[in-house]
Every structure is written in C-alpha cells, then in structure tokens.
Amino acid sequence: MNMGGRVLGLHLGLLVVLFALQFVLPAYHHGNIARIMVLASYAVGYNILFGYTGLLSLGHALFFAAGMYGMGLTIQHAGFTPAPALIVGIVAGSLVAGGLALLALRTAGVAFMIVTLMFAQAGYLTILYFGEYTRGDEGFVIQQAQRVLWGIDLSDPTARYFAAWGLFSVCFLLSLWLVQSRFGRTLIAIRENEERVRMLGYDTYAHKLGAMVVSGTISAAAGAFYGLLFGYAGATFGSVQYSIFPLLWVLLGGAGTVLGPFVGTLFMFYLIDLSSGVTSAYMLIAGVALVALTLFAPQGLTGEVRRRLWKGLP
C-alpha cells in the first residue's frame, strides 16, 4: 500500500474500532467512550489552531460554550427541536470565532493568548450575567423529551454513542483531509515560518482567520453535541478550565497530529479515572504522569510515534 493508503487505513481503522467497541464495552466504559469522543472532537478543533497553525489560544471555552448555549437556549426558551438547535449552536460558534479572530489576530504570541483568555472570560461572565436565562453556574437540564432527534432518543446510551461517534468521525476526517489540503499545508507553513509564507505571496492573515473559524466551529459543534447528548448546559463549560483542557489533551496526544487529540483525551480521561480509583490524591498521580510525559515524550504520544516510527504521519 502506498503512503496515503496506509495513513487513511490507520485513521479509518480507529473509527472502525470505535464503532465496533460499543457492542462489547461494559456500560461504564461505553458511556466514557461516548463522552471522550465528544471531548476529543473539541480537541480536534483546538488542534487545528494550536497544533497546525501554531496559535496558542486560551479562550476556546468561548467557542465550546457558544455551541452549547446556542443549542441549549434555543431548545429551552425558543422551543427548538434538536436539529435546528444544533445548527444554531454551530453557527453561533463560527460567528463568535470569526469576531474574536478579527480582534485577536491583530496580536501575536503572548498577547494573543491574553486577548483570547480575556474574551473567553468576558463570555463566561456574560453567561453568569444572564442567569435568568442560563441559570448561571447551576446550569439547566435539557429534558429527555427535548432530546429526540428525528425520532431517536439521544438520552439512550446506544443512540448517544452513535451520535458521538458520528460527530467524532466527521471532525476527525475533516481534520485529516484539511491538514493535507493546500489550505492546511499553508497553515503548517505559517506555524513553521510565517514571514516566509507571506513572502511567498500568501495572505497569512486570511489563512489564520480561516483556521480560527474552522477551529471555533468544530469546538462549537462539540459543545452543542455535548449539551444535547448529556442533557445539560452550565457555565463551567465556559470557564477557563475548559480552555485549558483541550490544550492539555492536544499536548499529551501530540500537537499537530490528526490522532493526537483523541489519544490525549482518552489518555487523560482514564488517567484521572483510574488514579481516582486508587487514591484520593488522584490529581497528584495525574500530575506526575503528565510531567513524566512532557519530559520523555515532549511531542506528545502520537508525536513520539511520528518521530520514532512513522515520519510523514499527518
């Protein structure tokens, strides 16, 4: 098989395994993997901007929350059904990402981190401020009856797993295609040497703007699905913690690799899950493991595989 075929085989293989797993997993892990697939979709979105374009955002919770609340509020207060509500959430995320990009891309480096952080914090405070509708920190539950999409009850574990798998598959394959496209290769080049890209005749600003919109849209889709599949929207998802998570997942899994976001999300989820079963000081164990990984696999798990075994893995 040629290189492209092997790459495609590996990535499709993961989707096949995830699809098949649901028939064999015990209920507990079944639920976990569904959750991980939605969160990994969020990480996939984050990776487009951070891993491939080299822009470190500390404000992605804004996009995740835009998706979640765009979906949740229209169901809760406008009586929307899930399909249009999901679309509202995703479109809301795109618009917020585009708007923030116009402001934040005037800056670079640390200033970019701070601007994205500040705007996400403003978004978080906005959620709290409109507590009458959003119920603030407490959040609101999306009832089972409101979660029926085309006759499918998304609160049912099997349906939920399928929906999570579908979302993840779309985001994952989109990112696999994107990073090998003309546009994606230009993003990678911007990450490596922006001034050079500009002097090759590319509008780097427009490319970074596009990357931020794609990244924010995928993040918003993950936020919208998360709220719908797990029946809850709350301000925590707009807090700084939820901006840091995708950064950690991507770093651990391998920034700038297509598989990295999933690997990192899976790893961290089970790391915390397993260590909290052993001791109440589980954050310490998780912390030590993270430090060890950054020391011994600074490019993340998939990044390490690429470095040692499979150069050219996208």
Next chain:
Amino acid sequence: MLLKVRGLSKSFDGLQAVTDVDFDLPQGEVRALIGPNGAGKTTLVGMICGRISPTSGTVTFDGEDITRLPAHKRIMKGMAYTFQITSIFPRLPVKENVALAARRRLHGNAVGTATAEALGRVGLEAQADEDAGNLSYGHQRLLEIAMGLVQVPRLLILDEPTQGLSEGEIDAFKALIRALAGETTILLIEHNMKVVMETADTVSVLNFGEMLAEGTPQQIHENADVQAAYLGTG
C-alpha cells in the same frame, strides 16, 4: 520599465537607512546592487517587495503604483524574494519547501513537476525528501533560490545568494543566473565581485543609503567614487 523607484527613503528611529533613491530596472536585465555593509541594500529591496514600508517615495511595478500594496499581493504580481538570512521551513521536507512556493501559481500534478524541476536546477534533487533543516548551510541557500525559481517570477530579487556557498556552488550559481537571463529580470545583491562581473548587465552602487553610481560592470569597476566607498577613504 518593469520596476521604477522614485524618491524612496527609509529611516529607522532617526537612522537614515535609505535616502531618496531613484532606480529603474528594465525588463529582462540582470542588475547587481552592490555597496558596503550597512549601505541599505536589504532595506531598499525590502521596500520594493513590501517587507518594509517606506518613509517616503513610490514603487511602480509594470506601470502600476504598488507602494501601498501588501507584500503578498506584490509577490502575486510576479515578484519573488530570497532572504539574505536564510529563511526556509526547517522542519518540512525540502520538496515541500519548494512546493509551497509553487502552489501560489500551480495546482495538482503541476506542483510536483515544477518542484522537481526547480530542485534539479539548483542540484538538490537528491535531498528532496530530507528535512530542510538537515541541509548544509550552502544547500539551504540553494533551496532558497529554488523557492524563488519555482515561482517563475517576472522580477527575482536575490539578497546575497552566494554568501556561504563553496567555489563549485558559486560556479553553478553563475551558470544558473546566465541561464535565467533573458527569461527573468533579476535584481541581485552581491558582495562577491567576481559574480557581479560575470553575471550582471548593469550595476547600481548604494553607499550610506544613497545611490552612488550606476553603469556597466566595467564602468563601475573603474569608477573612482566606488573604489573610494569600498576602500573607506571617500
């Protein structure tokens, strides 16, 4: 006239790097731009290709005033620029470095073909799959040139391309420029006088940010002012 520069000046916080330069470059000519260190050569071509915004003056390319145009649009109009300080994508394969430049004008299979051809012209075809950062310094310079060539520019600006090249590589470079002459208009910043004498149709001399002299390589070679500028007695 492909390129016309009028009254171009640049000062960096009070330091006058380029002062009121007029400069014409006809289509098809190979022009060398020489001058002592710090004379303002890189600054001048930076203003021509849009990397540096001028304090005053205008740049006209192919009859169009491009003074306000951002760099990437100037490149799309047919300029290509190679950096004095090597600026490549060290962690990407050599051929991807060139392909990135090729993709500005080509699509599909044509990108690969043009990339291979450009690498062949500078003699780097064997290194196509290596990471660019693993190349020797001289080879990185050649890669820069390949990235310029593959754009098939109407104006190719080379900022000290032979710096750090071996004798053999410099000979190959001279042959390359001679092969390009006629196809492409070239503005070549060069310290190596042998390269200038053997490749340039005309020479412009910049000194302390001002245009000191212009003429054939022979005239410049014999010009007393130029000799003084280079010997530092002027």
